[in-house]
Amino acid sequence: MTTVEVKSLRKSYEDFLALDGVSLTAESGQLVTLLGPSGCGKSTTLRCLAGFHEPNGGDILVDGESILNVPSNRRQFGVVFQNYALFPHMTVAENIGYGLRLQKLSKGEIATRVFDVMKLVRLTGLEDRLPREISGGQQQRVALARALVLKPRLLLLDEPLANLDARLRDEVRWLIRDLQQQSGITAFYVTHDQSEAMAMSDMVAVMKAGRVAQFATPREIYQKPTERYVADFTGEANFLTAQSVKPVGEGRYAVHVAGADIEIDGVPGLAENAAAELLLRPESLSLVSTGDAATFEGEVIKCAFLGASLHCEIALPEGGRLKLTAPPNHAVTEGDRVGIAIDLSHVWLMPEVAP
Amino acid sequence: MMRSKKLIWALALPALLLLFVFMILPITNMVEMSFRTPGSSEPFGDDYTIMHYTRILGDGYYWGVLWRSLTTAGMVTLLCLIVSYPIAWHLSRAKGFKAVFLYACIASPLMTGVLVRNFGWMIVAALNGPLNESLMALGIIERPLRLLFTQSLVILALVHVFVPFMVLPINNALRNIPQSLTEASASMGASRYQVFRDVILPLSFPGIQPGVILVYVLAVAAYVTPALLGGQMVSYMPTLIIGELTGTFQWPFGSALAIVLSCSTVLIVVVFTRLTWKLNERARA
Numbered sequence: 096m097t098t099v100e101v102k103s104l105r106k107s108y109e110d111f112l113a114l115d116g117v118s119l120t121a122e123s124g125q126l127v128t129l130l131g132p133s134g135c136g137k138s139t140t141l142r143c144l145a146g147f148h149e150p151n152g153g154d155i156l157v158d159g160e161s162i163l164n165v166p167s168n169r170r171q172f173g174v175v176f177q178n179y180a181l182f183p184h185m186t187v188a189e190n191i192g193y194g195l196r197l198q199k200l201s202k203g204e205i206a207t208r209v210f211d212v213m214k215l216v217r218l219t220g221l222e223d224r225l226p227r228e229i230s231g232g233q234q235q236r237v238a239l240a241r242a243l244v245l246k247p248r249l250l251l252l253d254e255p256l257a258n259l260d261a262r263l264r265d266e267v268r269w270l271i272r273d274l275q276q277q278s279g280i281t282a283f284y285v286t287h288d289q290s291e292a293m294a295m296s297d298m299v300a301v302m303k304a305g306r307v308a309q310f311a312t313p314r315e316i317y318q319k320p321t322e323r324y325v326a327d328f329t330g331e332a333n334f335l336t337a338q339s340v341k342p343v344g345e346g347r348y349a350v351h352v353a354g355a356d357i358e359i360d361g362v363p364g365l366a367e368n369a370a371a372e373l374l375l376r377p378e379s380l381s382l383v384s385t386g387d388a389a390t391f392e393g394e395v396i397k398c399a400f401l402g403a404s405l406h407c408e409i410a411l412p413e414g415g416r417l418k419l420t421a422p423p424n425h426a427v428t429e430g431d432r433v434g435i436a437i438d439l440s441h442v443w444l445m446p447e448v449a450p
Numbered sequence: 451m452m453r454s455k456k457l458i459w460a461l462a463l464p465a466l467l468l469l470f471v472f473m474i475l476p477i478t479n480m481v482e483m484s485f486r487t488p489g490s491s492e493p494f495g496d497d498y499t500i501m502h503y504t505r506i507l508g509d510g511y512y513w514g515v516l517w518r519s520l521t522t523a524g525m526v527t528l529l530c531l532i533v534s535y536p537i538a539w540h541l542s543r544a545k546g547f548k549a550v551f552l553y554a555c556i557a558s559p560l561m562t563g564v565l566v567r568n569f570g571w572m573i574v575a576a577l578n579g580p581l582n583e584s585l586m587a588l589g590i591i592e593r594p595l596r597l598l599f600t601q602s603l604v605i606l607a608l609v610h611v612f613v614p615f616m617v618l619p620i621n622n623a624l625r626n627i628p629q630s631l632t633e634a635s636a637s638m639g640a641s642r643y644q645v646f647r648d649v650i651l652p653l654s655f656p657g658i659q660p661g662v663i664l665v666y667v668l669a670v671a672a673y674v675t676p677a678l679l680g681g682q683m684v685s686y687m688p689t690l691i692i693g694e695l696t697g698t699f700q701w702p703f704g705s706a707l708a709i710v711l712s713c714s715t716v717l718i719v720v721v722f723t724r725l726t727w728k729l730n731e732r733a734r735a
Contacts (some may be wrong), residue, residue: 167633245638
């Protein structure tokens with residue numbers, strides 16, 4: 096239905112460059128997540144999309160047409176705010192019907208559409224309550240209903256789950272994703288929570304200091320990050336410095352790392368002997384006895400039993416530490432010398448900082 | 451529990467004492483005085499009567515003055531609201547030094563003594579004063595206007611001094627409206643006017659209500675400005691009351707006038723509060 100193209104968007108404040116050339120695309124019906132720490136520019140990007148901020152440069156195309164000259168009240172985008180931004184002086188039904196009332200629809204039609212959307216987000220029965228009389232999770236769903244009832248061209252969500260407790264967060268997260276997919280609305284979703292981003296998105300843009308560090312599918316940003324920053328932000332990660340990097344094919348390298356010689360995949364285009372790091376996710380490592388099967392050997396320095404799994408930290412003799420998850424019944428204790436086998440298909444070579 | 455209750459009473463004691471000595475006692479005294487018979491050689495006599503009230507309520511002249519006082523205060527309040535709202539809006543957006551500067555500007559009428567301020571108005575509004583001369587120089591009028599000793603000048607001068615009492619509570623209410631509410635309504639298709647009408651205005655009501663009450667009560671009770679700028683031809687309740695109390699020394703009759711004025715004002719404030727109660731309750735987030 097709606098495609099969006101953000102082209103090298105720039106936004107600066109008096110003494111602060113908030114966006115330094117952000118480029119993104121969203122295909123019709125996709126949910127695109129902007130992921131990053133606070134101050135990385137993810138909210139600013141969303142606010143430029145919504146029309147609350149005017150960028151200093153670049154362009155935003157919606158269905159091929161620039162919307163920069165369209166004021167926010169003509170963009171027909173639904174926005175869900177972190178603090179919900181419900182009108183405190185209007186009831187739940189009035190909040191949801193507000194946009195319809197502005198369109199001068201008949202009372203009957205407003206009532207029908209409000210009723211339908213309230214059923215969709217499971218709020219039936221709360222029509223006449225004021226926002227302060229309902230729970231946080233319910234307020235969140237009112238905010239969502241209020242955006243959806245207008246059948247927006249684009250749905251913009253700014254950390255919609257940040258103020259909910261963990262249990263509710265999970266519930267509302269799936270509700271958002273279901274509704275977005277059912278209605279086929281293209282959506283942008285801002286969050287600093289990587290698991291939220293991974294679980295919900297079609298595409299994730301990991302942002303860093305006003306730029307997009309990587310824009311790819313959740314699988315790619317997790318397994319094939321372009322730089323250490325992305326790998327760090329998308330989950331638990333181990334890094335080992337790679338020595339004598341040698342390209343042996345397109346995106347394939349032979350490296351010497353922590354005393355072992357291995358051949359692995361990596362970011363394409365790394366030069367011979369380039370400074371690079373090996374990314375090893377904890378789940379791609381397994382504990383084995385020392386000997387042939389082991390790629391590395393090391394000493395267990397920390398070991399924590401978590402019920403479903405065992406979390407270990409192992410110091411390598413060449414320097415560097417590896418965190419890994421082992422099956423819970425694996426008999427290791429601190430001080431043991433162990434071997435570590437790595438699943439080579441899940442190891443990734445990348446530069447420390449993308450060029 | 452007992453201790454904290456005692457503590458609460460102890461903390462409230464100074465305020466209660468102050469209220470009792472400077473409000474309850476004088477009002478009781480005033481009410482009692484209003485039922486006294488007039489004295490011949492003293493300000494009041496020994497017996498009690500309701501003749502002062504029957505005299506006031508039976509005389510169209512006093513009804514007229516009461517009406518003038520209440521409607522003048524109404525005009526002052528309305529104009530104050532209209533003038534103050536945009537100022538409060540700007541103030542609520544201002545930050546840092548600009549905000550401090552604006553606060554100072556807004557409070558400036560209160561920093562001038564009441565007599566100085568009113569004599570200032572007399573000079574400004576005089577027949578050959580700067581206001582008339584400027585208007586003539588601009589060609590707007592041909593002959594000087596008689597501005598001094600008119601009801602309009604009284605209203606203008608009262609609006610001037612009461613604006614801070616309206617601006618500050620409205621500014622407070624406006625500052626409490628999160629920006630995201632404005633953005634949310636805009637994203638739902640509201641024009642700037644609709645955002646104002648549907649969101650800003652109702653949510654600033656918790657500031658409008660106290661501002662209106664404050665200015666109305668102050669305007670009804672204002673004495674110096676009507677006395678100096680209103681002239682001898684038109685009377686307002688406060689000037690009348692002071693005349694009875696200090697001019698002709700009719701304390702009981704003056705007290706009765708004062709009680710009538712107070713009761714009317716309280717009645718208006720109560721009705722206004724009742725009418726706007728629901729709106730205010732809802733907007734109190």
